[in-house]
Structure formats: C-alpha cells, structure tokens
Amino acid sequence: MQHPLVLCGHGWLGNYLAETREPATVISTTRTPEKCQQLAQQGYQAIPFTLGDDPAVLTRHCSQATVLLNIPPGRRNPSLDTYLDNMLALIDALIDVKVGHIIFISTTSVYGEETTHIVTENTPVDPQTVSAKTHIAIEKRLRRYPNYRYSIVRLAGLVGPDRHPVNVLSGKHFSAGNKVVNLVHVADVVTALTQLIRRGGEGKTYHLCSLAHPKRGDYYPRTAHARGLALPRFDDTTALPVGKRIDARWSWEMLDTRPRFATPDDMM
Template sequence: MNVSIFGGGWLGQPLATTLSVKKSKTPHSTKRQNCYHVRVTARSEQSIINLTEHGLNAYPFFLGESLLTHKDCAELLNNDVVIINIPPGRRHLADNPQASQQFVADMCMLITQVSINQSAKLIFISTSAVYSDALEDVTEQSEVAPITESGRAHQAIEAFIQQNLKPSACILRLAGLVGPARHPGKFLAGRQHLSGASQVVNLIHQQDVISAIEKIIIGHVWGETLHLAAQAHPSRQEYYTWAANKLGLPAPNFVSEPEPKLGKRIDARYSLQRLSLTLAYPSPYDML
C-alpha cells in the first residue's frame, strides 16, 4: 500500500516510522495487507536529512507549490492513502485573514491534486479548535463555531473535503498534543495572571494519534469526521500546576474567577468506539 504523508514534522515523522516498519501479522500470507510503502515530505533541507537518517523516503515540498510540476510528482501522486498534517501555526494566521485565505487555498489545491484527481483515500489532520469554547460537552455531532483564525481555516478546509471527497476521506480533529519534546509542564510554567483556571484540559498523546491513524487505514474508516482527546479532563489550574511541579518549574499563576466556566470538554467515546481504539494515555496525568 502506497502512503504519502504531507508534513513530516513532530507528528508526521514518528507516524511515517511506525507505518514503515509494519508487516503482515500472518507470516505466510502473500498479500502483506499491512505493509506500507511510505513517503513523507518536509520543507527544509535539514528536515529532509533528518527524515532520511531515520530510514524514511523523504521528499521536499512547500505548501503552495503544484505537485503537477514537482520533480517527484510520480512518487507523491501515486498513493492509496494520503495523510495531510500541515499545521499553519496559530501565530502565522493570527489576525491575518489574508494568510488564512492563502493557507486554505493552498491546502485545497493539494487535496485536489493528491486525492480528488488521483482517487486516493485522504486522512486530514484537523483541530478541535473548530469547536466553540462556549460549548461544554462536545461530541462529534456538535456544531462547529471556531473563534480563532486557525480554527476558521480548518473549518473551511473540512467543508471543502466534505463537499468533494466525503466518502473517501476521514477528518480527524485533534485536541492539544502531548508527547516527546512537548511536555505539558512547560506549556504555562511561570506565566502570570492567566485566565480560565477552571476550564477543563483537552489533550491527546502523540502515540494515541498514531494508533488512531493506523486504525483508520486498516479499518477502512472513510466518510467520517472524528475527534481525539483523553477521557479525563482536569482543570487548567490543577493540571498545569501539577505538570510544572513535575519538572521543577515555577507554577503558573491564575487569576480568581467570579464565575468559573468549564469551557469545552471533548467527548471522544464515539470515535474510540468507531476505531476500536483503547487509548494508551486515557488521562493527561498518564502522559508524563
């Protein structure tokens, strides 16, 4: 099975490594159904070198360039499954509608070229930021109402997929990511006068995301919009104070709240059931 991962960064690189080493569980099978030929892209020369040193087939690619004229178009367009994990960066899009519009246009062009025109299945890595903070219990059926530029951009890309590719795609909305080099103890350590002390935490571990993506491919879970978050949701004040203490860092300081608000709490029970997935890290406290 040919799989191309567009975005070989913090999530894409270990995902590519995991899929690359998979073999069929039945050693005498001639079909090798779970064996993947993986290609992964990155922007910088150093990232390409790093991916290659990890034994991966790495290709340079900049979002916005056309794959139709790319020197490696034959490899990058010949796919059974395409995984797109190219985050825009909240700072890049913040208060910049023009950059947001360009990001959406570039992503839609990429989706058209690699998936729609090539009849390849698509896994699009989206974000739980498409949900409004005004909601409390959020399920996969909850209405989207993003309040950030990044959230609005992802909503627009999701809409494009649903209009043009829904039966052949799976949209996966991720909560805040935790894992190697992303220790939650560093997220808010030492910061002062923070709001939202009572808002609940929605996090998901890198390894659980990788497991979910593999479940989508193996289980042919297409035509779905799913989301992932740990099943436990401590408050921001409680959790980030504890996480900072675990690293011996200064605890964050939260302002008092006259009316505590829980904020959104992502309930991923349907997604976990649909994927037959048991989280390795069901609580944020398990992630350290």
C-alpha cells in the same frame, strides 16, 4: 505489503507515525534540502515540497496511497487566504489522481471557546479564529467528494514525551483556572491513525482527546510539581469548571481502541 503512506508535512506528529512503519512504505514531504537528506538517510523517500508548489510534484506519488495532510496554517498569520487556496488546490489534485484515502488533521478549536457543553463529533462548529475558520473551509472541501475517500481528525492539545503545555506555563500567572483542559497524547494519536489507515476512509469525523478534563488551575500546578518545574499560578481555580469538554468516546470506539493515556494525569 503496506500501502504507501504519504506524509504531507513530515513534522513532529508525522515523525512519530513514520517510526511505526517500514521506512520503504513512507513518502515524506519537507521544505528544506537538509531535512530531505536527513529523512532519506533514515530510509524514507523524501520529496522537497512547499505548499503552493505545483501539486504534481507530490501527486505523482499518491495514486491509491493514504495521504496524511498535516500542514498547519501558522498561528501568527493574520491572513490565511493563500494557505487556504493552496490547500484546496492540493486536495482537488489528490482526488484527480485517485488517491486512496486523505486523512486531514484538523483541530477541536473549530468549536470555539464560548461553549461550556460537552462537545461530540456531531456538535455544530463555531469557529472564532482565522485558523479555525480555515480548518472548517478545508473540511468542507473534503466533504464534496465521495465519502470513502477521506477522514477528518480533530485533535485536542497534543502532548508527548518531548512536548507539554506546562513547559510554557511554568512560573507564570494566569486567569480562568477553572477552565477545563482537553489534551491527547501523541502515542494514542498514532494508535488511532494506524487503525484509521488500516480501515480506509469512510467520510467520518473523529475526535482524539483524553477521557478526563480537569481544571487547568488544578492540573498544571500538579504537573509542574511532578516535573520539578516552577508552579504556574491561576485565578478562579475553586470556581465551577467551565469550557468545552471534548467527548471522544465514540471515536475511540469506532477505531476499536482506548487511549493508553486516558487522563491528563497519565501524561505528566
């Protein structure tokens, strides 16, 4: 029998992961009664929970469970102090009830945008945005606890059947076409998370990213053409590539898998 999986934030990614499991083993949080009803109709145990609520509303379901913490801070919020305080309080409460494994969905934006180097799981972070700094603070709180209880997963830009950056970029004009892209397909993320859930927390930090990093001035027009969209235009595409390259080879190896969408071209 599968151990319970608690999706603290049953959003876009959580839905893809939930579809791979027996519904009776999934406990989901959502902020609205309508979404609770929808999830219940699909066979999931749905809990109305908003970050900042009494953590006991959630933690009573979490003893020995795997908890996927995937509540994004919101890109347009200039101050994330309340969000951070609530996330840290939730983590502390989860540890208090002896949660089996916390998986925190973080982001490769914690490395900043200035580096042009290959970035591994051991590269020092350089968060430059409020959101990135907040993610680092949450990661640090997890590291206070015994190593076997948590995993940190830093995701590159997420792509899926119903989600791709080119849909937003189509027909627009941008600079820095020589900047490289770091993308990962949701199917590969789900495979990696499934492996991580099976093996349990070991206090490690993982990268999830494809293995190739084309220049965006090459990649996005090519993708737009393949999808029948208006081509985006980029300056500086012929210049030497710049920007960080997320190296996830160690993580894929540790999780005993290889991305099916190994290059961004596979995601078109």
